Amino acid sequence: MFQSFSATTSPDQGPPRLAALREAMVGAGVDAFIVPRADAHQGEYVAPCDERLAWLTGFTGSAGFAAITQDIAAVFVDGRYRVQVRAQVADDFTPVDLPENKLGPWLAERLSEGAVVGVDPWLHTQTEVAALNKALGDKVALMPVENLVDRIWSDRPVPPSGAAKAQPIELTGESSISKRERMAETLRKAGHRAAVLTLPDSISWMLNIRGSDIERNPVVQAFAILHDDARVSLFAEPSKFDPLGPDPAIDIAPAADFEDALAGLTGPVRVDKATAPVAVSKILSEADIEVAWGDDPCILPKARKTEAEIAGTRDAHLRDAAAMIEFLTWFDAEAQKGGLTEIDAVKALEGFRRATNALEDISFDTISGAGPNGAIVHYRVTEGTNREIKPGELYLVDSGGQYVDGTTDITRTIAVGPPGGEERAAFTRVLQGMIAISTARLPRGVSGRDIDALARAPLWRAGMDYDHGTGHGVGVYMNVHEGPQRIARTSEVPLEPGMILSNEPGYYREGAFGIRIENLIVVREAAELGDGRDQLDFETLTYVPIDRSLIDAGALAPWERDWLNSYHAEVREKVAARLSDAARDWLEQATRPI
């Protein structure tokens, strides 16, 4: 089994560690110290050696940070983690709500004139530091310091050194040298001599490699410098790259050499202020090298998937759909019997995915929530929270797989026994939002911000909503969450052909039930229709039935019903041949027209 269900932290580990940190703060001459969840690579999953926030506070959520002073130890978390943080941290820690509270003003209010806030410059970006400096004003100073958690963390794990492997051109659709030359040209046009890359997925994409440093995200943890002649200097444990063989255009050196290499560059050097650690620009500036702020040059090209990547992703999704349908068939039978738990379901689902013999890893920890647990948006079941999936309740399962040809991410909400009227009404509205995105055609230039309301309007009309984005970017055998494209009011990046997105509206009634329906979609040039306007639309990638018993067919528009019926017909057509007899029978029932 890949996923673990044990609590990895306990509240009572926190207080002694907090005391030690406060002592270290006195020694370092800082009045406050910030402990972010992020590592130097700003990834969603971090290696055990970078689990500083969890080690110090006990809080294991995927986002948040701590701000420690001698008087208060605050753990800032967003709406997804309000309940979880209270269960995981000791009373010595004070949960603080994001986004209502912002770190800068919060610190400015609590610290006295002349106070010093310590930050590890490898764990914060320029954007973060600038916002913090602005909020702190002249009153409080920000000081880069050695990481004080690392100093007191005596048994800290060593950094990961998982082997890298080559991703074949058949799956990437473009050679690494072509990518590097394309981006080197971008740099030369901008007059930049080099770009610093600190995101593992940018580096892995550019070099057509995948890694095994961190779970769930098959990327190589490294730093890199892309020179304007397309050469690359790579900084990581060199043995990681032994399986790849030598490449004369790529120099590999230990991570410890990164700082000296930066200081030896000729400027201007492009640095992404939103993703690179502030240490990078600090080293460059101290060596009198001009810093040119600009986007990581890989981000947008990476987001526009090649035909080969899209073809691979389609294959991965059909394989994954078969596993999901086997799971749903099994689930329908087992849930009737009683006694089935959230953990049982996660194990079974992983089993069906492993049975494809193609699963490299799951793409994130499965969210498996019955009844009220379904209303916890980023619920991760543990032995302590595990719940029986009871008749009359809804069950929400959000999961995905990493396959060598693609990454999947799918959510289905299933009624165990006949659902209640409120559940059906809410599910139908969520489905209408999801269909609105699935069927959308858009003028070129439109961003996720411009269409987010389409997914929410059916809920809004009933005084309902969901407190997360409608969709995130998804990689290809890469991170399941990637930018820059998103469907959210905060995203103004124009949607472009080849971008893969999730489409996942939801509805959550605290203490009662949660609903989310998620398919992945890919932006494409729309077939000509109507007035021949230049439009984009979405190709659906996910082909798994949507629970008919939760749909109030009478509330659907004719075109919504048509979409659902033709979607279900496509599911049968594309996936039936891959299924066991039992699952094929189940699918036949599950995809009857409504």
Added chain:
Amino acid sequence: MFQSFSATTSPDQGPPRLAALREAMVGAGVDAFIVPRADAHQGEYVAPCDERLAWLTGFTGSAGFAAITQDIAAVFVDGRYRVQVRAQVADDFTPVDLPENKLGPWLAERLSEGAVVGVDPWLHTQTEVAALNKALGDKVALMPVENLVDRIWSDRPVPPSGAAKAQPIELTGESSISKRERMAETLRKAGHRAAVLTLPDSISWMLNIRGSDIERNPVVQAFAILHDDARVSLFAEPSKFDPLGPDPAIDIAPAADFEDALAGLTGPVRVDKATAPVAVSKILSEADIEVAWGDDPCILPKARKTEAEIAGTRDAHLRDAAAMIEFLTWFDAEAQKGGLTEIDAVKALEGFRRATNALEDISFDTISGAGPNGAIVHYRVTEGTNREIKPGELYLVDSGGQYVDGTTDITRTIAVGPPGGEERAAFTRVLQGMIAISTARLPRGVSGRDIDALARAPLWRAGMDYDHGTGHGVGVYMNVHEGPQRIARTSEVPLEPGMILSNEPGYYREGAFGIRIENLIVVREAAELGDGRDQLDFETLTYVPIDRSLIDAGALAPWERDWLNSYHAEVREKVAARLSDAARDWLEQATRPI
């Protein structure tokens, strides 16, 4: 009759005037001269003395500008005016497409090193001039000059001197002194000693007055300075204000004194770079007075209508709805007979509005387009274009009234005889977009940009769209187009309670037919529903039937059909008692449930 149907210009007036202008350009030492449509007050309607663009070129559209060099006389117009400009200007003028071409780059390409572009600093804003300067770079210089059109326009009309009148507090809901004190406090908080006001609707709103200087827009043309102690200096022909009586806090001086008054101020003085003529900041700067760029302080308070303004607007809309329904009753009977023309319809509609005995003016020139003329978005019928409204065609009528208690703006599209299938399909999609906005509930903070797609999605899905915004702000017995709120991808101003907007999706098939359905709506706090989220919604202000014969009921969602039927029931309930017997009978038929 208010509206005229004669062509006010002719193409052959242009060439001799162009020759005279080119001579004046040589005399003034400029290689190019810009002739905008705008006057110094950036209004949509301008006084006859400010019709420079029409006088010079013959083009009478409501937006556009000319750029004249010795080699080329370009008339820049947007998509609405592509056809019209070709009919109105002589061959000496070259139509240029907006927004594909931008003035700055266009000039930079055509002028040689060291060339000089003359502009009248009273007719261009700082924002425009900055954009132009940036595009022209070091190569070409921008020079403020006396207006060269005015110099050659020997029989130029005198500026308007229409009498002002007081708008009673019962209709404004807030006294002028309260408004002035509120805004003076805004200025003091910002550390500004005064604000320069150049928009007639800002000044009219602040002083609770209305004017008769220009047609359609009942505002007073003037400049004003609001001081930080709430005193106002007003610059316009003083006799305009005789009907109001003296106010010790308001000094009135001739417009000619405005420049000296500016030069005598103490800074910082707030100037709106998007609306004030660049002459204002030039005069201040030359007198060493600090310019503080900032929004016209009236714009946002004016947009948030008071309860009294909303109540008045409701009354005006019911009065106007009765006139519209009398018109539609008449139209239905007359159109059957044959021979009815676009101009006949305009005259009849104005007659019904005048018969209310409350009409001050129409709020804009009525757009009355049959068949292919309906596809011309800003069509203005003249004797030359007038067309018979024939059976089998669609007829589009976009019109409105100025009443002392409110401003209306309504579009209806009517089928003469049984409509074709494509017309019905398109009309139904436009209606679905219009219902999507009418029924929307929104979180606070959402802007027009965030909901524009709701109105377009039903068209987008069929490869269709419309090339104008979905909605504009509307004043109260004031300009029918006002900012800052809009429903459009370009508008990021959060919607706030009290803002009045139009809701007018459309569809235009060139050479065939045009469809637009427009109601006015006002933003309000939504009644509690669902999860008790803090939401806004729209109250509909316009109550006039929507042509049932153009609706494909089978394509509507259940909730869309419900909205339509309950809207029609409300029309009957609110307006029937105000109608003639014939119109009441017609209304009964027109509002049957579908």
